Amino acid sequence: MSSSSNDRYLGRREFLRLGALTATSAGVSGAALGQNTVPEAAPPATAAAASPASRVLGRTGLKVNVIGIGTLQITEPALIQAAMDMGVNYIDTARVYINGRSEETVGKAVQGRRDKVFISTKTPPNTKTKQGVVENVEKSLKAIGTDYIDVLELHQFNDASLVLNAELREALTELRKAGKIRFVGFTTHKNQADVLNAVADDPDKFFDVAMLAYNFQSGQDVKDAIARVAKNGVGVVAMKTQNGGHKAEALGGISPHQASLKWVLQDPNITCAVPGMVDLVQIRENVEVMNSLKLTRVDEQILERYAEAIKPVYCGLCGKCEPGCPLGVQVSTVNRSLMYAEGYGDMALARETYHGIPSGASAITCGDCADCTAKCVRGLDIAAKMRQARELLG
Numbered sequence: 006m007s008s009s010s011n012d013r014y015l016g017r018r019e020f021l022r023l024g025a026l027t028a029t030s031a032g033v034s035g036a037a038l039g040q041n042t043v044p045e046a047a048p049p050a051t052a053a054a055a056s057p058a059s060r061v062l063g064r065t066g067l068k069v070n071v072i073g074i075g076t077l078q079i080t081e082p083a084l085i086q087a088a089m090d091m092g093v094n095y096i097d098t099a100r101v102y103i104n105g106r107s108e109e110t111v112g113k114a115v116q117g118r119r120d121k122v123f124i125s126t127k128t129p130p131n132t133k134t135k136q137g138v139v140e141n142v143e144k145s146l147k148a149i150g151t152d153y154i155d156v157l158e159l160h161q162f163n164d165a166s167l168v169l170n171a172e173l174r175e176a177l178t179e180l181r182k183a184g185k186i187r188f189v190g191f192t193t194h195k196n197q198a199d200v201l202n203a204v205a206d207d208p209d210k211f212f213d214v215a216m217l218a219y220n221f222q223s224g225q226d227v228k229d230a231i232a233r234v235a236k237n238g239v240g241v242v243a244m245k246t247q248n249g250g251h252k253a254e255a256l257g258g259i260s261p262h263q264a265s266l267k268w269v270l271q272d273p274n275i276t277c278a279v280p281g282m283v284d285l286v287q288i289r290e291n292v293e294v295m296n297s298l299k300l301t302r303v304d305e306q307i308l309e310r311y312a313e314a315i316k317p318v319y320c321g322l323c324g325k326c327e328p329g330c331p332l333g334v335q336v337s338t339v340n341r342s343l344m345y346a347e348g349y350g351d352m353a354l355a356r357e358t359y360h361g362i363p364s365g366a367s368a369i370t371c372g373d374c375a376d377c378t379a380k381c382v383r384g385l386d387i388a389a390k391m392r393q394a395r396e397l398l399g
């Protein structure tokens with residue numbers, strides 16, 4: 006978001022008032038997020054959590070510290086090691102992140118410390134066969150350089166019917182028996198409540214871990230579904246916790262990210278959050294939350310301002326608009342691509358995600374209808390977003 010557009014949403018006087026509040030009451034870092042280098046004004050190295058808050062990951066019994074690290078954009082093992090030094094013991098990666106480099110980076114980072122951390126990785130999206138799952142797990146083991154994966158997740162369960170897929174279960178059961186994976190999970194980005202409720206209703210209680218997008222603007226349906234799966238022994242890991250990771254400049258230099266994480270962790274059914282991090286500033290800022298999870302009134306005010314600032318661009322990735330599009334455009338994935346560009350500032354990731362959408366469901370398919378029938382529950386102008394994606398990423 007440009008500074009001029011920021012000014013449209015937050016008046017300078019409001020920035021200053023909130024800044025004063027934050028500086029005196031909350032100690033929230035104003036460090037910009039989304040940068041790939043350590044700025045001169047990096048926060049002091051006081052973030053290491055002396056006694057990190059931890060929770061048990063459902064029926065796995067794993068004792069996980071509440072801030073894990075997402076490695077979607079990390080290619081430096083030293084960054085992961087720094088996070089581990091500060092108290093992080095849950096590392097999240099995926100077969101497809103940076104074309105396999107993320108897993109390799111995780112492998113290098115944990116050399117000599119493998120038994121001190123839990124690693125979760127994921128099969129590529131659309132891996133729907135037993136052979137595909139097994140082959141990809143073998144590739145993950147090799148890339149990470151480990152004998153076992155703590156949590157293996159099937160990536161992007163966006164359709165509740167996948168929950169009971171017998172072939173996928175057979176693959177995971179065999180891998181578990183062979184000792185190559187310890188626990189099984191899935192990720193979900195859209196139709197999340199439906200998928201979680203299907204898992205909660207599963208009489209076999211097959212899945213041990215659920216990873217989903219969850220933040221302070223998530224709907225009550227998702228919150229309720231999280232409670233249901235947690236009650237059924239499923240450990241819940243939260244991703245996309247910072248609403249697109251929009252830079253602190255969007256709030257006049259006030260970072261919303263600690264407040265965002267604290268909000269997520271107020272929910273006792275969330276075991277840990279795994280925000281993506283790309284530099285030491287972000288790692289320190291996020292890890293510091295483990296020292297105090299209390300959500301203050303100032304944090305709440307920051308989140309109110311953050312919500313206001315990102316309202317014109319933020320897509321909750323819920324997918325509820327998609328049935329309304331006669332051409333089958335995958336609006337939420339197109340918008341996720343835009344989020345990587347606008348929020349994360351990562352054009353390569355944005356383009357990779359965008360070009361991974363089947364051509365018949367991409368923004369290029371959007372007919373720019375005079376009256377777009379895909380209605381957004383948040384009031385976004387979907388046709389305009391699709392135009393923007395074509396121009397930026399097409």
Ligand code: SF4
Binds near residue numbers: 329330374376379387
């Ligand atoms: S404008 Fe695009 S997204 Fe909206 S209904 Fe038409 S084709 Fe679908």
Ligand code: SF4
Binds near residue numbers: 322325340382383387
């Ligand atoms: S555009 Fe709106 S309805 Fe569609 S996925 Fe995003 S938030 Fe949900």
